[in-house]
Amino acid sequence: MLPRNTLFPHVIELNHQARRRIGCCVYLVFDDAEWALLDIGYEDSVDEIIELVRQLDFPFSKCQAIVASHADVDHIQGLAKAKQILKAPVLAHPKAADLLEKGDRLASFAEIAAQNIDLPMPPVEIDRRINDGDVIQIGSLELQVWHTPGHTDGQLSFRLGELLFSGDNLFRDGCVGVIDAHHGSSIVDFIKSLERIKQSDVKWLLPSHGPAFRKEDAHIDRTIARLETYMHMADFGTCAVDWPLMDEWEQELVEGRPPS
Numbered sequence: 001m002l003p004r005n006t007l008f009p010h011v012i013e014l015n016h017q018a019r020r021r022i023g024c025c026v027y028l029v030f031d032d033a034e035w036a037l038l039d040i041g042y043e044d045s046v047d048e049i050i051e052l053v054r055q056l057d058f059p060f061s062k063c064q065a066i067v068a069s070h071a072d073v074d075h076i077q078g079l080a081k082a083k084q085i086l087k088a089p090v091l092a093h094p095k096a097a098d099l100l101e102k103g104d105r106l107a108s109f110a111e112i113a114a115q116n117i118d119l120p121m122p123p124v125e126i127d128r129r130i131n132d133g134d135v136i137q138i139g140s141l142e143l144q145v146w147h148t149p150g151h152t153d154g155q156l157s158f159r160l161g162e163l164l165f166s167g168d169n170l171f172r173d174g175c176v177g178v179i180d181a182h183h184g185s186s187i188v189d190f191i192k193s194l195e196r197i198k199q200s201d202v203k204w205l206l207p208s209h210g211p212a213f214r215k216e217d218a219h220i221d222r223t224i225a226r227l228e229t230y231m232h233m234a235d236f237g238t239c240a241v242d243w244p245l246m247d248e249w250e251q252e253l254v255e256g257r258p259p260s
């Protein structure tokens, strides 16, 4: 038996519990004997995660859910394996669920041919499609589901009192989850999701990568301001909404202006 090293009441994060980096954050939310996992990580870390859960004395039969925050390979490659071992229902947003059930390798970043990234994506059947406003019951705890698109169109966050499991929306250093057209990213939606998080009265953000941190308006504002510039930059290709240089150029072409 391992002593339970909670991050907050009712919350264990398994990298924090192990005191070493296993992969993405894997949150175990529990109330008495009932518990659920938020994300699971890569398939090759499932055995270690499950062994930790066993040593923490959480009965497998009391696992209420394995929840996918979104369909990226580094968060959910191990879902099928974990489901088989724990025999627990798997929950995801409908848009993530479609990718997970197909084992989609492109939108999940399992396959990036140009970078020789070629990982398996074992398909997994989704038992419950969850969306904004739904509740995941864990003992007497109610985890509120938020749909927070931006990084991907199926990105979920989960509120538990003053805590928000905030997925890939925002990290402690102000970075956000990758913005990529193949992935269903939307900078406009991303900003709306960040505004929603900012305007809420949650006190702590528990992200999918890196340490948990206090929610601070100035921190979120800096990230939003950065993303607002992305909307008008060629750097972000089809994820940008416009490119003001093209309008300037058009005007200069009409005027027949020489280089200056």
Ligand SMILES: [Zn+2]
Pocket (backbone or CB within 6 Å): 024, 072, 074, 075, 168, 177, 208, 209
């Ligand atoms: Zn991620």
